[in-house]
Amino acid sequence: MPEITLHVNGLEHRLDVPDRMLLTDALRQRLGLTGTHVGCEHGVCGACTILLDDQPVRACLTLAVQADGHRIRTVESVAPSEEELHPVQQAMRDCHGLQCGFCTPGIVMSLLALHEQEEPPGPEEIDETLSGHLCRCTGYRNITEAAHRALGCAGHAGPADAAGHEHEGAGR
Ligand code: FES
Ligand code: FES
Incomplete structure (x- = not known):
C-alpha cells in the first residue's frame, strides 16, 4: 500500500492508501472532510470539485495517489473564519x-x-x-x-460588489 503525502487546507497528512482509492474517499473517509460531496462518481455532476494546485478538479476522477505531494483545497477551507463567509x-x-x-x-x-x-x-x-x-x-x-x-460581472443580474449586499430580485 503506497504511502502518500497530501497537503490539504494547509495541513500535511501522511496516509497509506490502496492504489485505487479515490481522492474523494481519502478526503471524506480518511480525513473526515465530508464537505466534498459525492454524487455521480463519474465526473458529471461536479459535486466533488476541489482545488488541486489551485485548479478545479473532479475528486471522484482522481486517485489519491495522483494527488501525492500536491496542494489540495476543499470547501472547508473557503470561509475566512467561523463568523465570516467568503x-x-x-x-x-x-x-x-x-x-x-x-x-x-x-x-x-x-x-x-x-x-x-x-x-x-x-x-x-x-x-x-x-x-x-x-x-x-x-x-x-x-x-x-x-x-x-x-465575480463582479457587470451587466448581469446584480451589482458588481462581492460584499454580500442585498440586491433586488435575488430569488425572493
Ligand atoms: S461525484 Fe459527480 S463529478 Fe464527481
Ligand atoms: S442539488 Fe440541491 S441545491 Fe443543488
Whole structure:
C-alpha cells in the first residue's frame, strides 16, 4: 500500500492508501472532510470539485495517489473564519443560490478558482463553469445570479460588489 503525502487546507497528512482509492474517499473517509460531496462518481455532476494546485478538479476522477505531494483545497477551507463567509459563499447565500445544498460545495470551489484568477472572468466563462455542475433543486437562476454577483460581472443580474449586499430580485 503506497504511502502518500497530501497537503490539504494547509495541513500535511501522511496516509497509506490502496492504489485505487479515490481522492474523494481519502478526503471524506480518511480525513473526515465530508464537505466534498459525492454524487455521480463519474465526473458529471461536479459535486466533488476541489482545488488541486489551485485548479478545479473532479475528486471522484482522481486517485489519491495522483494527488501525492500536491496542494489540495476543499470547501472547508473557503470561509475566512467561523463568523465570516467568503464573498462567493456570501453571494450564494444572499441570492438564495442553494436549496438542499448538495451541489453547493463543488460550485463554490469552481467559482473560487474563477475568483482567484488574475483576469476577471466574463459572463460566458462563468456560465461555462457553471455548466459543469448539476443541481437538482434550484433551476440554476439563483446560482447564476450569485456567481455573477460574486465575480463582479457587470451587466448581469446584480451589482458588481462581492460584499454580500442585498440586491433586488435575488430569488425572493
Ligand atoms: S461525484 Fe464527481 S463529478 Fe459527480
Ligand atoms: S441545491 Fe440541491 S442539488 Fe443543488
